[in-house]
Amino acid sequence: MNFRSRLEWIANNFRQHPAVETVALAGSESEFRDTYSDYDLYVYAREWVNPEFRRSILGGDAKRLELHRTFWEDEDAWIDADEVKIEIMYRSCDWTENEIEARLERHEASVGYTTAILFNIGRSQALFDRSGWFALQKQRVSIPFPDGLRNAIITKNYPLLGDIISSYEEQIEVAVHRRDLVSVNHRVAAWLSSFFDILFAHNRAFHPGEKRMLEHAEKLSSRPTSLRDAVSQVLSSCCQPTDATVTLLKNLRKDLAKLLSRPCSAL
Numbered sequence: 001m002n003f004r005s006r007l008e009w010i011a012n013n014f015r016q017h018p019a020v021e022t023v024a025l026a027g028s029e030s031e032f033r034d035t036y037s038d039y040d041l042y043v044y045a046r047e048w049v050n051p052e053f054r055r056s057i058l059g060g061d062a063k064r065l066e067l068h069r070t071f072w073e074d075e076d077a078w079i080d081a082d083e084v085k086i087e088i089m090y091r092s093c094d095w096t097e098n099e100i101e102a103r104l105e106r107h108e109a110s111v112g113y114t115t116a117i118l119f120n121i122g123r124s125q126a127l128f129d130r131s132g133w134f135a136l137q138k139q140r141v142s143i144p145f146p147d148g149l150r151n152a153i154i155t156k157n158y159p160l161l162g163d164i165i166s167s168y169e170e171q172i173e174v175a176v177h178r179r180d181l182v183s184v185n186h187r188v189a190a191w192l193s194s195f196f197d198i199l200f201a202h203n204r205a206f207h208p209g210e211k212r213m214l215e216h217a218e219k220l221s222s223r224p225t226s227l228r229d230a231v232s233q234v235l236s237s238c239c240q241p242t243d244a245t246v247t248l249l250k251n252l253r254k255d256l257a258k259l260l261s262r263p264c265s266a267l
Contacts, residue, residue: 026120062080097137111156111194119208153197161253169191214228230251
């Protein structure tokens, strides 16, 4: 059985659970797939799929199996006899529908990664779709990026970069002076999270998630010049942070402000 057939076999076994609407394949079919990539399956269900049912499907073929992990989402992870890693994430249909409505209808923004779930849905391929529910959700996320959502993401995330009291840049500057390396790393990661949320929204593109973010960003039509170099310099500076770390972030924000046609204060 080739690996694609194995994934379809897993999906067909989940069909036995009456609450399961869809099993979808994501991640592995990415344009950026390489030898380090695993296979991500998403199970969308009307009710919780209990671990014992999951074990009955997955347990027989696993070299190592971790059931019902809840660090991020409810998920299972296993490594098969060929050393291939597979992960299954379990999502409620109601939660998924609400996520789509929150972004595309109510235009609710988060701090970073606002539209990553929508990107995931849009790029997933159904291996099993009981009633066509998943096809409908893919259709819902295929609409043009709403101006209201774009504006909400920028409005929520842009001030955090450097415009407000206790902005990320201010916190990073304090951490640099304290030589607090962990805090510098933490706040620079937060700065980049909001920065990329803004950048993808500005281009009316869904956020691709944390993996291969620069590769996706470099495909955007409107982006800061030398984006990869600028981000690389920021991250390299975190190893031995100085005032230059904050200066690099401020310069990158200045480039972003030009794209957005916004004033760029505190530079």
